[in-house]
Amino acid sequence: MARFLVIAEKPSVAQSYAKNLSAYKKRDGYMEGENCLVSWCLGHLAEYARPEEYDERYAKWQFDDLPIIPEKWKLQVSADKKKQFSVLKELMNREDIEYLVNGCDAGREGELIFQRVYDLSGCRKPVRRLWISSMEDEAIRNGFHEMKDAGFYSNLCMAAVCRAQADWLIGMNATRAYTTKYYKKLVVGRVQTPTLAMLTERQDRIEHFQKETFYRVELTDGKLVAVSENITNKADAELLAALCDGSEAIITELKREQKKVSPPKLYDLTSLQREANRYFGFTAKKTLDLLQELYEEKLVTYPRTDSRFVTEGMIGTVEELAGKMPLMLPFVEYGQLGHNIKRVVNNAKVSDHHAILPTKEAVEKGIVDLPVDKKNLMILIGQQVIQAVGEDYLYEQTDVTVNCQKNEFTARGKTAVQMGFKDVEKAFRSHCVKTEKEDSDRQLEIPYGYQKGMQIFNVKAETSIHYTSPPKSFNEDTLLAAMETAGNKEFDEKTEKKGLGTPATRASTIEKLVASGYAQRKGKQIIPTAEGRELIRVMPENLKSAGLTAEWENRLLLMERGELNGEQFMDDIVAMLKEILNGCRKIPEEERNRFQTAKELIGKCPVCGSDIFEGKRNFYCSNRQCDFALWKDNRFLEGMEKKLDKKMAKELLDKACTHVKGLYSKKKDARFDADLLMTLENGKPKFHLEFPKRKHKG
Numbered sequence: 001m002a003r004f005l006v007i008a009e010k011p012s013v014a015q016s017y018a019k020n021l022s023a024y025k026k027r028d029g030y031m032e033g034e035n036c037l038v039s040w041c042l043g044h045l046a047e048y049a050r051p052e053e054y055d056e057r058y059a060k061w062q063f064d065d066l067p068i069i070p071e072k073w074k075l076q077v078s079a080d081k082k083k084q085f086s087v088l089k090e091l092m093n094r095e096d097i098e099y100l101v102n103g104c105d106a107g108r109e110g111e112l113i114f115q116r117v118y119d120l121s122g123c124r125k126p127v128r129r130l131w132i133s134s135m136e137d138e139a140i141r142n143g144f145h146e147m148k149d150a151g152f153y154s155n156l157c158m159a160a161v162c163r164a165q166a167d168w169l170i171g172m173n174a175t176r177a178y179t180t181k182y183y184k185k186l187v188v189g190r191v192q193t194p195t196l197a198m199l200t201e202r203q204d205r206i207e208h209f210q211k212e213t214f215y216r217v218e219l220t221d222g223k224l225v226a227v228s229e230n231i232t233n234k235a236d237a238e239l240l241a242a243l244c245d246g247s248e249a250i251i252t253e254l255k256r257e258q259k260k261v262s263p264p265k266l267y268d269l270t271s272l273q274r275e276a277n278r279y280f281g282f283t284a285k286k287t288l289d290l291l292q293e294l295y296e297e298k299l300v301t302y303p304r305t306d307s308r309f310v311t312e313g314m315i316g317t318v319e320e321l322a323g324k325m326p327l328m329l330p331f332v333e334y335g336q337l338g339h340n341i342k343r344v345v346n347n348a349k350v351s352d353h354h355a356i357l358p359t360k361e362a363v364e365k366g367i368v369d370l371p372v373d374k375k376n377l378m379i380l381i382g383q384q385v386i387q388a389v390g391e392d393y394l395y396e397q398t399d400v401t402v403n404c405q406k407n408e409f410t411a412r413g414k415t416a417v418q419m420g421f422k423d424v425e426k427a428f429r430s431h432c433v434k435t436e437k438e439d440s441d442r443q444l445e446i447p448y449g450y451q452k453g454m455q456i457f458n459v460k461a462e463t464s465i466h467y468t469s470p471p472k473s474f475n476e477d478t479l480l481a482a483m484e485t486a487g488n489k490e491f492d493e494k495t496e497k498k499g500l501g502t503p504a505t506r507a508s509t510i511e512k513l514v515a516s517g518y519a520q521r522k523g524k525q526i527i528p529t530a531e532g533r534e535l536i537r538v539m540p541e542n543l544k545s546a547g548l549t550a551e552w553e554n555r556l557l558l559m560e561r562g563e564l565n566g567e568q569f570m571d572d573i574v575a576m577l578k579e580i581l582n583g584c585r586k587i588p589e590e591e592r593n594r595f596q597t598a599k600e601l602i603g604k605c606p607v608c609g610s611d612i613f614e615g616k617r618n619f620y621c622s623n624r625q626c627d628f629a630l631w632k633d634n635r636f637l638e639g640m641e642k643k644l645d646k647k648m649a650k651e652l653l654d655k656a657c658t659h660v661k662g663l664y665s666k667k668k669d670a671r672f673d674a675d676l677l678m679t680l681e682n683g684k685p686k687f688h689l690e691f692p693k694r695k696h697k698g
Helices: 011-020 079-092 108-121 137-145 150-182 192-207 234-244 269-280 284-296 312-328 360-365 372-388 422-432 476-485 506-515 530-538 546-560 566-585 646-655
Strands: 003-008 025-027 030-032 036-040 046-048 075-077 097-103 127-129 213-220 225-227 249-261 393-404 407-418 460-467 519-522 525-528 611-614 618-621 629-631 657-665 670-681 684-690
Touching: 003 011, 003 079, 011 030, 011 036, 011 097, 011 137, 011 284, 036 079, 046 108, 046 150, 075 079, 075 108, 079 097, 079 108, 097 108, 108 150, 127 150, 150 546, 150 566, 192 476, 192 506, 192 525, 192 530, 192 546, 213 234, 225 393, 234 460, 249 407, 269 284, 269 372, 269 476, 269 506, 284 372, 284 506, 312 360, 312 372, 372 422, 476 506, 506 519, 525 530, 546 566, 611 646, 618 646, 629 646, 646 657, 646 670
Parallel strands: 003 036, 003 097, 097 127
Antiparallel strands: 025 030, 030 036, 046 075, 213 225, 213 460, 225 407, 249 393, 393 407, 519 525, 611 618, 618 629, 657 670, 670 684
16 A cells, blocks of 8 residues: 655654644654654754765865865765664655655745755655644644645745755855964854844944033923923033023924824744843744744744735634634733734735744633743734734824024924724733833823913023933844844845845854854843954955845745746855955965964974964964874873873973873872873874883982
């Protein structure tokens, strides 16, 4: 009997598929049903091989070997995932398996995960694509009924592969190029580097900011407060205040106007990450990780979406969700529910997935038993649904112009007319958020009774002092916003995809910067480290440019839509890479030594005579063509429980000998002292011990 094999991204997702396919028999690495098998990938099972796997000479980093451009891309399975890959490879090539089902996450990364395993397994069987936006049983069953041939998603797959290969080409080559030219490990990334450049540019502006003082004169009759324009000179401000104090003023303009604020949109991943950071202090990665778990628990829809709308076919679903939301959210009353479902409907702005929503299952089961972080995230998503379909916030804005001693003063006030969606926002903040978000609507009301032409007698005038503020450091919220809109000014309005990375990758980019030591979290702020700023100082414009990197993301979107050829995209990446390398060749020698000046000289290389410096794991030769190094975790000394330290390295380089105390003999279970001597063999150090003769008392 012919069968099919379903491959999920994770074991938990595979279990949900198996349940709906009645595949209940547990096997080693998969589950079996009457006509199907269900297995899983453990995330990225295979990655592109490192350069040294193509040619062993690449194990040594040399600029002359660049660019490294694989003719045929090699894939490797990480050691801890080889067992599961073996299971998949065997299942994929079994004779009774007629076709495969790609059940990995429905997006670019899911395509890449499946495609790599498919290629590496040597399988050539037909593939169908399971594409769902919810892990609810009904959505899974419908997804299996509506599967399309994998060829329908071939453009998306090509974009996924090209993105990964482009990142490899730029990352591997540019990192090696700048590391070998500057004699220092400098990690370069296609998205990571321009993001770091934004952090650095902001920090530079903060540090070079010159605070400026300005003054205002406030005029009041005890009820109405009107303010002058900014005045740079203190004497001028004090003169104006003295002139106006106690005198008569007249209202020359008074305009009352009703205005409205429309409800916010539903959440996509980036907007949810920003709000979760603002309200709960979650990092972008934490929000994504929690969302992924909630998705697999069938409580939210697909998380990695860049849409803030739903399709027309979902009107009934959203209406039902909104209507039942008071069951999930205790602070929401039925009277606060709006019915403007069409506000959140836009077929043209839903590509792969619609906005993030709670599922029907979440509403029915409730969220009381969830851990606090997951519960807060569910509340945030739920209240956004109610706000998005709510009524407009209406307010009356009053603008007043007052003339006193031939100088103008202005006042503005707001009065709420209809709270609309803001009732729910206020209730949510009161229920969940300890620190209040800044409320831009909190302004003074202009009392009624004032009219144009009205005279005000005996006004009081006072001077107040103010200071210009420096730009604020990025936090997770504002950095995500900057990444999302990076390069906007360089695109025309018709360009849809803008920004650095995608909603799915921005969190990992931030984490990589922190993990690499190029950025750090300082409270809520994300700031570049000294090392990160130095890296940006030496990077060329094409690697730092947010606009250029955003353009690559836009071109990947065009590829997904079949409007751009993958071969052309990769040709352009290679051309950019060669431009980067040409720039590296022109770096002058004095510039190349910029990172070496602060380093302590350990000694001279006994092989080539170049300077030896201390690294994290060794004492290395500054001549990258030379293989000589003294390793701190030295195999010869390891068995004697001793590491090579700086003092020992200096003496070995100076006189090929150093006296070492406290060596351990396992055989005698005792400590001893000895001289460590170094010789050279084929340009590499060899060690042996000598025991100095004891002086006998005569």
